[in-house]
Amino acid sequence: MLIAILVILAIAIIFVLILAGIYNGLVGARNQVKNAWAQIDVQLKRRHDLIPNLTETVKGYMRHERGTLEAVTNARTTAIKAADSGVAAQARAEGELSQALGRLFAVAENYPDLKASQNFLALQEELTSTENKISFSRQFYNDSVLQFNNKTQMFPSNIIASMGGFKAGEFFEVTDTVEREVPKVSFS
Numbered sequence: 001m002l003i004a005i006l007v008i009l010a011i012a013i014i015f016v017l018i019l020a021g022i023y024n025g026l027v028g029a030r031n032q033v034k035n036a037w038a039q040i041d042v043q044l045k046r047r048h049d050l051i052p053n054l055t056e057t058v059k060g061y062m063r064h065e066r067g068t069l070e071a072v073t074n075a076r077t078t079a080i081k082a083a084d085s086g087v088a089a090q091a092r093a094e095g096e097l098s099q100a101l102g103r104l105f106a107v108a109e110n111y112p113d114l115k116a117s118q119n120f121l122a123l124q125e126e127l128t129s130t131e132n133k134i135s136f137s138r139q140f141y142n143d144s145v146l147q148f149n150n151k152t153q154m155f156p157s158n159i160i161a162s163m164g165g166f167k168a169g170e171f172f173e174v175t176d177t178v179e180r181e182v183p184k185v186s187f188s
Contacts, residue, residue: 022160029148033169036141040172041083043134044094050130051076051101054123058104061114068100068107075100087170094134101127138172145169 055069062069075097082093105124108114115121149168152161160166 019160022157023164026148026151026157026161026164026166029144029151030166030169032144033141033148036137036144037087040134040137040141043130043137044079044083044090047097047127047130047134048076048080050123050127051097054104054120054127057117057119057123058108058114061111061117062107065107068104072097072100072104087172091172098131142171145171 051072055072058065059069075093079090079093079097082090085093108120151157152166152168
């Protein structure tokens with residue numbers, strides 16, 4: 001009788017440890033997704049901070065391109081406001097900002113003095129570096145969301161996930177075909 005009670009107790013303890021392990025794995029994966037999103041957010045903030053310097057540098061050279069500069073400024077404002085609107089809204093706003101920057105750089109081609117400006121070249125290099133970091137951060141975020149979503153949807157962790165209120169993560173996706181196009185930036 002004592003052995004049967006010990007066996008049942010051992011099985012119960014093992015079961016509780018398995019449940020705790022699954023739950024902790026879900027919490028860790030969810031936190032990984034949050035961390036990955038925070039890394040994107042850091043790089044987007046860096047990009048948003050560079051844009052006013054870029055537009056100020058460009059203003060002196062591109063007096064006749066007011067509409068292009070306003071489009072960049074407006075897209076930046078929209079992107080900043082979209083930060084609290086969810087992944088899809090922010091992806092859309094950031095895509096519009098990338099397009100506006102692409103148009104700005106395309107117009108800059110017509111201004112040789114601007115292209116020779118050390119300040120402009122330094123800002124362009126910083127922006128290019130930041131865009132690369134954003135790209136890598138988005139990839140890491142989507143990898144983290146995939147891992148978390150797998151845990152929330154696969155058996156037996158899906159049972160714990162539904163009981164614990166874990167919801168599938170949202171991928172950072174570009175849905176508009178125009179946004180998928182890489183803006184042509186050339187300073188030659």
